[in-house]
Amino acid sequence: MAYNITFKKSVAKDLKKIAGSEANRILEKLESELSIKADKYPELQGAFAGLRKYRVGNYRVIYAIIHDSVLVVRIKHRKDVYKK
Numbered sequence: 001m002a003y004n005i006t007f008k009k010s011v012a013k014d015l016k017k018i019a020g021s022e023a024n025r026i027l028e029k030l031e032s033e034l035s036i037k038a039d040k041y042p043e044l045q046g047a048f049a050g051l052r053k054y055r056v057g058n059y060r061v062i063y064a065i066i067h068d069s070v071l072v073v074r075i076k077h078r079k080d081v082y083k084k
Helices: 010-016 020-040
Strands: 004-007 052-056 059-066 069-077
Touching (some): 004 020, 010 020, 020 052, 020 059, 020 069
Antiparallel strands (some): 059 069
């Protein structure tokens, strides 16, 4: 099943803080892999229950599956992504 990828407005701010080449690599991975296999990646627990994570190098993409769409909530470095 192919998923439509949508982004929360705050993701644009997250991408601006990431180097250009790295941000492009993350977006390419989202289009090529996450749009096809979004339901295969691990679910989060605790305060982030209901969300899933996708790993691209040292960055984590936090997203939710809503019907046939993937809503990307956050893209940050692995050391910062789970902080409030």
